[in-house]
Amino acid sequence: MKIKPSTKLSLVCFLLLFVLVYSLSAQNLTVREIMAEPSIAGMRVEGEKLSPDGTKVVYLWNAEGKMPRDLYLVSTSGGTRAIILRNSDLPVPTRTPQPESKLDYGVELRDDFAKARENQLGNFEWSPDSKKLVFTHGGDLYVLHLESAGTSATSNRSEQLWIKVESSLQRQADVIQEIVKVVKAAGIQEREVFGKIADERSRVQKGMLDAPLGSNNKKSEGQKRTILSASNSLNASLERLEGLRENYPMLGSNEAFMKSLDELNGIQNRLNVARLDYDDSLSRPYIKRYTKTQSPETGARFLDNERILFSQSGNAFVLNTSDSTLTQITKEADPQKFISVGNITPNKAGTLIGYVVSDGSKQRQLVVPNFLPEYVTGGGPRRGWTEQKLYVTAADGSRDAPFEIKLPKPEGVSSFRRMVWTSDGRSLIVDRVDKDTKRRQLFYVHSAGAKDEKIILITEETDDKWQASLSIIFEPNPTRTGEFFFGSERDGFNHIYLAKLRANATGTGPTGAEPAASGDSSWSSDVSITQLTKGNWQVEWAKWVSDKQIVYMSTEDGYADRTFTSIFPDDPRKVTLPSPEKSMKGSPQLDESGSGEPRLLFEGSKWSVPGDLYVQKVCPLCQSRDLPVKLTNSVPEAFKLRKWTEPRFIEIASKDGKKIPAKIYLPNGHNPNARTKYPMVIFVHGAGYLQNVINGWNNYYREFMFNQLLTQKGYVVLDIDYRGSAGYGRDWRTDVYDFLGGKDFDDHIDSIDFMVKNYGVDQKRIGAYGGSYGGFMAAMLAARAPERIAAAAALRPVMDWKNYYAANPGYTAQRLGFPDKNPEAYKRSSPITYADKLERPLLILHGMSDDNVHVQDSIQYIEKLIRLGKTQYFEAMLYPSENHGFVRPESWTDEYERILSFFERHLK
Numbered sequence: 001m002k003i004k005p006s007t008k009l010s011l012v013c014f015l016l017l018f019v020l021v022y023s024l025s026a027q028n029l030t031v032r033e034i035m036a037e038p039s040i041a042g043m044r045v046e047g048e049k050l051s052p053d054g055t056k057v058v059y060l061w062n063a064e065g066k067m068p069r070d071l072y073l074v075s076t077s078g079g080t081r082a083i084i085l086r087n088s089d090l091p092v093p094t095r096t097p098q099p100e101s102k103l104d105y106g107v108e109l110r111d112d113f114a115k116a117r118e119n120q121l122g123n124f125e126w127s128p129d130s131k132k133l134v135f136t137h138g139g140d141l142y143v144l145h146l147e148s149a150g151t152s153a154t155s156n157r158s159e160q161l162w163i164k165v166e167s168s169l170q171r172q173a174d175v176i177q178e179i180v181k182v183v184k185a186a187g188i189q190e191r192e193v194f195g196k197i198a199d200e201r202s203r204v205q206k207g208m209l210d211a212p213l214g215s216n217n218k219k220s221e222g223q224k225r226t227i228l229s230a231s232n233s234l235n236a237s238l239e240r241l242e243g244l245r246e247n248y249p250m251l252g253s254n255e256a257f258m259k260s261l262d263e264l265n266g267i268q269n270r271l272n273v274a275r276l277d278y279d280d281s282l283s284r285p286y287i288k289r290y291t292k293t294q295s296p297e298t299g300a301r302f303l304d305n306e307r308i309l310f311s312q313s314g315n316a317f318v319l320n321t322s323d324s325t326l327t328q329i330t331k332e333a334d335p336q337k338f339i340s341v342g343n344i345t346p347n348k349a350g351t352l353i354g355y356v357v358s359d360g361s362k363q364r365q366l367v368v369p370n371f372l373p374e375y376v377t378g379g380g381p382r383r384g385w386t387e388q389k390l391y392v393t394a395a396d397g398s399r400d401a402p403f404e405i406k407l408p409k410p411e412g413v414s415s416f417r418r419m420v421w422t423s424d425g426r427s428l429i430v431d432r433v434d435k436d437t438k439r440r441q442l443f444y445v446h447s448a449g450a451k452d453e454k455i456i457l458i459t460e461e462t463d464d465k466w467q468a469s470l471s472i473i474f475e476p477n478p479t480r481t482g483e484f485f486f487g488s489e490r491d492g493f494n495h496i497y498l499a500k501l502r503a504n505a506t507g508t509g510p511t512g513a514e515p516a517a518s519g520d521s522s523w524s525s526d527v528s529i530t531q532l533t534k535g536n537w538q539v540e541w542a543k544w545v546s547d548k549q550i551v552y553m554s555t556e557d558g559y560a561d562r563t564f565t566s567i568f569p570d571d572p573r574k575v576t577l578p579s580p581e582k583s584m585k586g587s588p589q590l591d592e593s594g595s596g597e598p599r600l601l602f603e604g605s606k607w608s609v610p611g612d613l614y615v616q617k618v619c620p621l622c623q624s625r626d627l628p629v630k631l632t633n634s635v636p637e638a639f640k641l642r643k644w645t646e647p648r649f650i651e652i653a654s655k656d657g658k659k660i661p662a663k664i665y666l667p668n669g670h671n672p673n674a675r676t677k678y679p680m681v682i683f684v685h686g687a688g689y690l691q692n693v694i695n696g697w698n699n700y701y702r703e704f705m706f707n708q709l710l711t712q713k714g715y716v717v718l719d720i721d722y723r724g725s726a727g728y729g730r731d732w733r734t735d736v737y738d739f740l741g742g743k744d745f746d747d748h749i750d751s752i753d754f755m756v757k758n759y760g761v762d763q764k765r766i767g768a769y770g771g772s773y774g775g776f777m778a779a780m781l782a783a784r785a786p787e788r789i790a791a792a793a794a795l796r797p798v799m800d801w802k803n804y805y806a807a808n809p810g811y812t813a814q815r816l817g818f819p820d821k822n823p824e825a826y827k828r829s830s831p832i833t834y835a836d837k838l839e840r841p842l843l844i845l846h847g848m849s850d851d852n853v854h855v856q857d858s859i860q861y862i863e864k865l866i867r868l869g870k871t872q873y874f875e876a877m878l879y880p881s882e883n884h885g886f887v888r889p890e891s892w893t894d895e896y897e898r899i900l901s902f903f904e905r906h907l908k
Helices: 005-026 031-035 112-116 155-185 191-209 221-242 249-253 255-280 701-712 730-734 743-758 773-784 801-807 809-816 823-829 831-837 856-867 889-907
Strands: 046-050 056-061 070-075 082-085 132-137 140-145 286-289 297-302 307-312 315-320 325-328 339-346 352-359 368-370 377-379 387-394 403-405 415-421 428-434 439-446 454-462 474-476 483-488 495-503 523-531 539-546 549-554 563-567 574-576 584-590 599-606 609-617 648-653 659-665 678-684 716-720 761-771 791-795 842-847 874-879
Touching: 031 701, 031 889, 046 584, 046 599, 056 609, 132 297, 140 297, 140 307, 155 191, 155 221, 155 255, 191 221, 221 255, 249 255, 307 339, 315 339, 339 415, 352 415, 387 415, 415 474, 428 474, 439 523, 454 483, 454 495, 454 523, 474 539, 483 539, 495 539, 539 584, 549 584, 563 584, 648 743, 659 701, 659 743, 678 701, 678 743, 678 773, 678 889, 701 716, 701 889, 716 743, 743 761, 743 773, 761 773, 761 889, 773 791, 773 831, 773 842, 791 889, 801 809, 801 823, 801 856, 809 823, 831 856, 842 856, 842 889, 856 874, 874 889
Parallel strands: 678 716, 678 761, 761 791, 791 842, 842 874
Antiparallel strands: 046 056, 056 070, 070 082, 132 140, 140 286, 297 307, 307 315, 315 325, 339 352, 352 387, 368 377, 387 403, 415 428, 428 439, 439 454, 474 483, 483 495, 495 523, 539 549, 549 563, 563 574, 584 599, 599 609, 648 659, 659 716
């Protein structure tokens, strides 16, 4: 039989695909492959922002999976994505010139890896009209216009402006050559500086000499972008050329040098103007730079379509781009006295701004040495408690002094967690925690900062352990000034409650109505509160869709997944948004259009499918209810073709009658009744309050793949959400209070016993590993459970909780109280207390630049083991360039190759 050519082609394609799938599924992972950059799982999208009108999304990503990331724009209707900004489109921030050194060996501080991570794009915020993005780069303020300013210029006009750009570039190149000759003639030899300038000058000239590729015998946009990118790099090097005057004072009296330098500066100004004019002439996004200052600008956002709110030197400023006026809004910040301004919150109209002033003078400096430069340097953040005050001021600077909001005096340590303006822009809802993190109060500040200001306590809740972070959820009704919802764990799980203020009997409106006039302080202190959601599940995010509808994300359909649901406070309706399958959802954003079909942006993933962005219309009562639309595709095809060992999601009974959520990975062909028992490794997630037993992708993707590698080598892998983990309500969250390493430790012991009994695990060949809180638990298991743990690897572990109290007092005080008031809790919770009991191999791994869990924890523990004569029980490795979260693939590889080798030696 004769086979058609088309059939042959299809058969060949099928066979190639089969071979590829088989090779990927049969291929054994390696640590180096898991930790490589770019990752085999691809790069996740970051910094996504949904436009206020809901029509588009910007996000940061690199198609090659390498740094730096580019800025992309995509339509929420599922249109084609496009790069709208690259790092190379922006001026390279000035760096202090470094004298040339002949001792150019050893560790290169600014290698290619470090350079690729410098001055990354980020912190983009939309204008209310969804036409512009404000951001800071290199400490300076920029606006990216998504629509051309004025009318679109003709092609001829753009080309005329481009000719001016090239003319300025050519004259710049000529003057640079003259300056270098003058400097060399003066006997100055800066080979690195001169060589860099020569290379980048050549790149610019080569770009201008390249044959035109565009239409009408003109350079294409790609060629022009290449030239401008090379020009940006050249301009950065010129800063070093001008800086030679500081290193070589004799140049200041060199007439030829100074004359050429002045000419170069003039050319640079003309070049900047020519470039800006050229960008303005194109009907595409263009960038306008608004500042070039020594002190960096941060936290930029739009107050309206023309005014930008930002911070500089700790204080808040407003820049009006229409008339170039600059107004200083706050004056309290004083870095010398450790006074800072934060929680800067404008109302929707941009007329009033609330902010918090924090006195950090009693904080302590956390010293984090840097051992990599020629001379060891020390720096690090200040940590500890602050004293805070709340202020309101006018955004136009019309008030000479701000108005302090004087709430009832707090008890013990306190902090303002969040504040939100009501729909009329006159009143504030303020969330404060005090009584050493045990009490939460919600205040309604009516007419904040006005003569008729009135403070109403909405709710007060006290937890004898500590307040939940999820209770920070609260939002005012978009039209009803005296109505808002808030989150609370008062029934054991975080749920939504609706608060309604009542009008005074003397008010002009009926009970429950709005005050009659905007200046009428007719709210009473009588507040009605109604529970809107209920059940043994928790709400993790919620927003008003309209004044009659709320959408929330929760664990209602199972703790391993997330769902979105709409409720209607005025009636009993409740509708779950459609989804094609169960999955993990996170990072939700809702547009501000106020339309009948607002859009919801979120990240969706599954246990073996890395996260991508999705958008979904929120119209639960529409006849046609839309499924989520996928906006990004960040997962490489090769990764999708790999065959992964699917985890089993189970629950394990604890000795105190609770169910421990767990997922287990089993090696191929696992037989629980086999004569030869299996070795097992326990992965302990970090953070303490975190959920890892989920049907989704998260920051532990490397550990997910490493656990797959372990199953390929014949290990059973166990991963549990021990007591203290997120996702399971108040009692589970707080069961670790007063003893870290208490019930969470017992959960691991109970899980080990269950696995030995039911999954053929060899009790004599069980190991554990984890980082941060997971490292702490691994160290506790190694010392306190030698009959169950044969070996453990502790990554960046907390070894002494009084050290962590110094570095992060809020987290530690919540769980253990204060060291001077509860010393026994700190002692029994710290692995260093049990160092004398260590009888099993322990591998200690820690980044020396860690400013979260300081490396002193591991060093103190090592010193104690040495003094106890237990050197035969531990191995250690320190990573000089790494912080708490490792970034270099070489460090990740070294760390996990050591862990693998360690387990292979002690568990096989």
